[in-house]
Amino acid sequence: NxxxxxAFKLLEIDDKFRLLxxxxxxxxxxxAPGAWSQVAVQRVNSDGTDTELPRGTVVGIDLLNIPPLEGAHFLSSHNVLDPATHAKLLELLPNGQAHIILSxxxxxxxxFRDMDHEKLITLCLALIDLAAKILQPGGSLVCKYWDGILTHKLQEKLSSAFGSVRTLKPNASRKDSAERYFLARMYKKPIK
Ligand code: SAM
Structure with a gap:
């Protein structure tokens, strides 16, 4: 359960692209409340259910409380934009690196549709900075956005950081909503 x-949106995306x-x-x-993390825990085997397979890692972050889940480490009451959160991620992730960032x-x-759109695009752009700190070369990013005038700006930034970027509209996402997901793969580590 x-x-x-x-959860069904992530299941649909992952069934198609096999990221996890x-x-x-x-x-x-x-x-929060933790449905995507439930899917991630199952698929990366971070709860060790299948003893034959390698055990993955799932770290979830939210401003809100996330009820505990076996196989996941949750940073409740944490802002994804906060450098203190980034520091904790570096400690929690094996070698300080993630294969996949989900948002x-x-x-x-x-x-107000335009205002909400702009706020969410700003959050997504911050994920590109987070990627520079923790995402492995070759890694993937899945991020939700609300379609609007700044979509192309986000798409351009993603395209310069990743080898492949595509737009997804899962069937489980309401047809009449502006909700979309970008799937960005083959992360290119920026040269420092
Ligand atoms: N994927 C989740 C699941 O399957 O259970 C549902 C996520 S819900 C649609 C969006 C969440 O984003 C909210 O819980 C909200 O608190 C969180 N959020 C928004 N801005 C955030 C930020 N800056 N840092 C951390 N979490 C944030």
């Missing part, structure tokens, strides 16, 4: 219907492999390290941004983050919707 999943904590939230949003046993042994992978995953950071789940905006993880289903969403700001509290004001109801």
């Amino acid at each position: 999943f904590r939230c219907r949003s 492999q046993p042994g992978c390290s995953v950071v789940d941004c905006g993880a 289903d983050m969403a700001p509290n919707a004001s109801g």
Whole structure:
């Protein structure tokens, strides 16, 4: 049983693209109440259910409380944008590196479509900075956004940091909503 219907969006994306492999390290941004993390724990085997397969790592972050989940390490009451959160991630991840960054983050919707769109794009852009700190070369990023005038800006930034970027609209996402996901793969580590 999943904590939230949003699990089906990630299941759909992962069934198609097979991002979450046993042994992978995953950071789940905006993880509360924890449904995406449930999917990630199962697929990367971070609870060690399958003793034959490598054991992965799942770290979830949210401003809100995330009820405990076996196989996941949760940073409740943490802001993904806060450098202190980044420091904790570096400690929790094996070798300080993630294979996959997931983000289903969403700001509290004001109801003003453009404003909500811009806020969420700002959050997504911050994930590119987070990637520079913790994402392995070749790694992937899945991030939710609300479509709007700044979508192309986010897409461009993702395209310069990743070898492949595509737009996804899972069937489990309401047809009439502006919700979309970017799947960015083959992360290119920026040269320092
Ligand atoms: N994927 C989750 C699941 O399956 O259970 C649902 C995520 S919910 C749609 C979006 C979450 O993003 C909210 O819980 C919200 O608190 C969180 N969020 C928004 N901005 C954030 C930020 N700056 N840092 C951490 N979490 C944030």
